[in-house]
Amino acid sequence: MIDLYFWPTPNGQKIPIMLEECGLSYKLFPVNILVGEQFDPAFLKISPNNRIPVIVDHDGDAGADLTLFESGAILEYLAEKSRLFMPRTVVGKYEVLQWLYFQVGGIGPMFGQCGHFMGYAPEKIPYAIDRYQNETKRLYGVLNRRLAEHPYLAGDYSIADMAVYPWIDVRWLHEIEIDEFAHVKRWYQAIKARPAVQKAMALLKDKEIIGNPSDETREIFFGKSQMEQKK
Secondary structure (H helix, E strand, C coil), X not given: CEEEEECXXXXXXXXXXXXXXXXXXXXXXXXXXXXXXXXXHHHHCCCCCXXXXXXXXXXXXXXXXXXXXXXXXXXXXXXXXXXXXXXXXXXXXXXXXXXXXXXXXXXXXXHHHXXXXXXXXXXXXXXXXXXXXXXXXXXXXXXXXXXXXXCECEEXXXXXXXXXXXXXXXXXXXXXXXXXXXXXXXXXXXXXXXXXXXXHHCCCHHHCCCCCCCHHHHHHHHCCHHHHHXX
16 A cells, blocks of 8 residues: 655656556555644655655555655656566666656746746746746647657656656646647646546645645745744
């Protein structure tokens, strides 16, 4: 059994998608980041960076518990554990990993900053909005060119697609018109139709984070209290 500590953000949604696709048994533990549950001392013991998602696999190597934070590492681990959605050849494996890291190092941070300055910042800063929305559109272009030649990012459906998909699902926050990226749209619709993806994306859907947060939530996410509560 795998314990999944989760909230329905794009980074969080990657992991239930993989768990559902693999058919692995898991138990859901919501961590309400809107009210600061990520700073609870018990959660910090398993997530030193006070972020979701986290898994605790009670059937790790030799039957010992294995705790993992960071969504990219979790996806790699689940692919290795299940032997699914990751090619077994060296070339195929690294084809997937380069696109997984493209999401972790590019799409996540850039889309996240775009969403912050467009939807969460208490004041509109034109330079920041232009900077991050332009970079978001550039990354959409990278995806579109890749998907013009491949059905999925690494050829076959893989953990790389699972990592990117939830970030495209919140394109409304970035004011992206998906019709401008026909190959991304085709790819997005194909993944959205998968039953495992639909089930995973429905988890805690009523708790979805949207724009215009309260001052209290903004302080929890971005304020000085983060540093104070980490100590």
